[in-house]
Amino acid sequence: MNVPIGLEQFETYVLVFIRTGAIIFSVPLFGSREFPVIAKIGLTATVAWVVFPMVNVPFEIKSAKLLELLPFIFNEILIGIIIGFAARIFFEGVQLGGQLVGFQMGFGIVNVIDPITGENFSIIAQVQNLLATLIFISLDMHHWFFKAIYLSFEKVPLLYSQPSGALWEWLIGLSGSMFVIAVKVMAPVIATLLFTSTAMGIIAKGIQGINVFIVMFPLKIAIGLIVAGLSLPMFSIVLSRMFAQLEGYILTILKMSSRL
Numbered sequence: 001m002n003v004p005i006g007l008e009q010f011e012t013y014v015l016v017f018i019r020t021g022a023i024i025f026s027v028p029l030f031g032s033r034e035f036p037v038i039a040k041i042g043l044t045a046t047v048a049w050v051v052f053p054m055v056n057v058p059f060e061i062k063s064a065k066l067l068e069l070l071p072f073i074f075n076e077i078l079i080g081i082i083i084g085f086a087a088r089i090f091f092e093g094v095q096l097g098g099q100l101v102g103f104q105m106g107f108g109i110v111n112v113i114d115p116i117t118g119e120n121f122s123i124i125a126q127v128q129n130l131l132a133t134l135i136f137i138s139l140d141m142h143h144w145f146f147k148a149i150y151l152s153f154e155k156v157p158l159l160y161s162q163p164s165g166a167l168w169e170w171l172i173g174l175s176g177s178m179f180v181i182a183v184k185v186m187a188p189v190i191a192t193l194l195f196t197s198t199a200m201g202i203i204a205k206g207i208q209g210i211n212v213f214i215v216m217f218p219l220k221i222a223i224g225l226i227v228a229g230l231s232l233p234m235f236s237i238v239l240s241r242m243f244a245q246l247e248g249y250i251l252t253i254l255k256m257s258s259r260l
Contacts, residue, residue: 015158016055017048019076020149026084027145028091055153075161079257086249090242093181094132098125101186104193105224106217135239148250155254167256185238188231189224196223
């Protein structure tokens with residue numbers, strides 16, 4: 001026998017769909033431009049339908065009108081975007097590190113389009129970003145996004161999401177950690193290229209008549225690629241440890257987003 005779905009249940013499902021969609025459209029991998037929009041909507045509808053039975057119908061929905069729900073809808077979208085932002089910080093840090101190395105190697109004008117964001121990045125940044133994505137998938141971290149969707153409704157019930165001032169301060173600090181991530185993952189290459197430039201400067205001072213720019217350009221490319229290849233094990237270890245912090249980041253966001 002089919003059980004009729006009342007207006008209150010339908011409005012609750014719409015709110016669940018909105019928060020779920022905001023998370024899926026914002027996080028890496030699923031939020032990529034290469035991931036078809038129809039597939040994103042279908043995935044959102046499916047996940048929302050699975051989560052919906054575990055979500056209680058908020059008391060406010062029973063007496064609220066559509067216009068009265070608009071501020072709550074905005075908060076539901078906002079919490080999803082914030083969770084996606086926290087996950088993207090790691091990839092933005094990797095791309096920033098790749099950009100720094102690319103400029104040091106002389107690849108400042110050798111740009112390609114990133115399929116995830118649609119922006120132009122140096123070829124080194126794109127390679128590092130793809131490696132970070134593979135590490136992310138190999139650790140099954142993308143499964144954590146589905147767990148985060150469930151936890152978001154458990155820790156922050158519908159209509160009770162309201163980011164606090166402490167959350168915005170924490171997000172500003174998290175944004176600053178992007179530069180720390182960039183330096184950590186690319187430290188061997190950055191340091192080696194810096195020492196190479198210093199050594200070539202000393203050679204240019206000591207040996208008159210040598211065209212240091214012609215010699216330095218292919219040398220820095222070769223050294224940069226070699227060191228980047230040799231440092232891949234360290235790159236993987238550092239990123240794995242950083243990705244392990246994602247769970248704590250999401251729990252912190254949920255804790256600071258509830259007005260209960």
